[in-house]
Amino acid sequence: MWVDTRKGDFLHVPQGGLHAFRNDSDAPADMLxxxxxxxxxxxxxxxxxxxxxxxxxxxxxxxxxxxxYFVE
Known part of the structure; x- marks a missing residue:
């Protein structure tokens, strides 16, 4: 399941949880x-x-x- 986020959103990934992140826009992005x-x-x-x-x-x-590890 993919979750789209916006500026100011918070996302929790539990220990061992599969996750990835990317910026689909042409603008720079920051994340903490x-x-x-x-x-x-x-x-x-x-x-x-x-x-x-x-x-x-x-x-x-x-x-x-x-x-x-990378998964498809």
């Missing part, structure tokens, strides 16, 4: 994420931008390390 406990996930968001120039093997290792 609150992760608890935050420490294990902090490194993911600090390093994910470095994947732009990573190989497929490096990407796979990164996502595996951070328990991130």
């Amino acid at each position: 994420l609150l992760l608890t406990p935050g420490a294990p996930r902090e490194e993911y968001f600090e390093q994910v931008s470095q994947l732009a120039h990573a190989s497929e093997e490096e990407r796979a290792a990164f996502f595996d390390k951070h328990d991130s």
Whole structure:
């Protein structure tokens, strides 16, 4: 199930819940994420931008390390 949100909305994803996010507009978007406990996930968001120039093997290792799995 997809949930569309608007500015000011709040969305709770329980631990282990499948989720994703994207911006379908042509305008920039900001979002605030609150992760608890935050420490294990902090490194993911600090390093994910470095994947732009990573190989497929490096990407796979990164996502595996951070328990991130893609589903269709």
